[in-house]
Amino acid sequence: GAGVSQSPSNKVTEKGKDVELRCDPISGHTALYWYRQSLGQGLEFLIYFQGNSAPDKSGLPSDRFSAERTGGSVSTLTIQRTQQEDSAVYLCASSLEGSGRTRYEQYFGPGTRLTVT
Amino acid sequence: AQSVTQLDSQVPVFEEAPVELRCNYSSSVSVYLFWYVQYPNQGLQLLLKYLSGSTLVESINGFEAEFNKSQTSFHLRKPSVHISDTAEYFCAVTALILTGGGNKLTFGTGTQLKVEL
Numbered sequence: 001g002a003g004v005s006q007s008p009s010n011k012v013t014e015k016g017k018d019v020e021l022r023c024d025p026i027s028g029h030t031a032l033y034w035y036r037q038s039l040g041q042g043l044e045f046l047i048y049f050q051g052n053s054a055p056d057k058s059g060l061p062s063d064r065f066s067a068e069r070t071g072g073s074v075s076t077l078t079i080q081r082t083q084q085e086d087s088a089v090y091l092c093a094s095s096l097e098g099s100g101r102t103r104y105e106q107y108f109g110p111g112t113r114l115t116v117t
Numbered sequence: 118a119q120s121v122t123q124l125d126s127q128v129p130v131f132e133e134a135p136v137e138l139r140c141n142y143s144s145s146v147s148v149y150l151f152w153y154v155q156y157p158n159q160g161l162q163l164l165l166k167y168l169s170g171s172t173l174v175e176s177i178n179g180f181e182a183e184f185n186k187s188q189t190s191f192h193l194r195k196p197s198v199h200i201s202d203t204a205e206y207f208c209a210v211t212a213l214i215l216t217g218g219g220n221k222l223t224f225g226t227g228t229q230l231k232v233e234l
Contacts, residue, residue: 004160108162
């Protein structure tokens with residue numbers, strides 16, 4: 001079946017502009033995670049969605065970052081007033097939460113490479 | 118909170134030689150442990166995981182890792198590497214107890230494995 005997909009694969013934007021990054025999780029996966037991979041910070045957790053529960057936003061670096069998940073499927077990560085330090089690869093992962101060991105297996109998308117000029 | 122240390126940022130090795138990529142973790146609670154691999158310009162792929170049971174876990178492509186609780190380590194090994202193993206390898210942990218963020222992963226900084234002829 002199809003894996004996690006993300007779009008766009010690459011995004012170049014000017015400082016101060018807003019950007020939206022999209023993630024399509026694996027069908028049936030109820031949990032969705034966003035991570036950021038940057039040279040200075042490595043791989044870091046941003047936000048987590050699970051079903052209809054309130055998302056865990058504890059990893060978002062500033063209030064310029066927000067995310068939503070519509071209908072328990074597609075998720076959009078929005079960065080407002082982008083800064084050069086936002087340049088990174090943004091990775092999305094999904095998993096089949098619930099009981100059992102599969103809940104711990106996260107499947108990652110190919111990422112969106114964001115460059116802020 | 119958890120942390121993961123991968124002391125070796127780069128490991129060069131000749132083809133067919135053995136390799137060990139080191140991973141140590143710190144956590145106040147019990148954790149599950151993972152190794153992910155990232156090939157050039159691709160997303161993260163789960164290589165292997167330790168959840169419980171035998172402390173030695175194996176992947177389908179010849180890698181193995183051993184969980185050592187007393188040394189808080191989860192080193193990755195392969196007895197004979199191939200050119201195609203050239204990639205970046207990330208060690209990661211997640212807490213057994215759900216404390217928000219679901220099963221968010223905490224990653225090490227990665228080790229670049231470069232296999233040479």
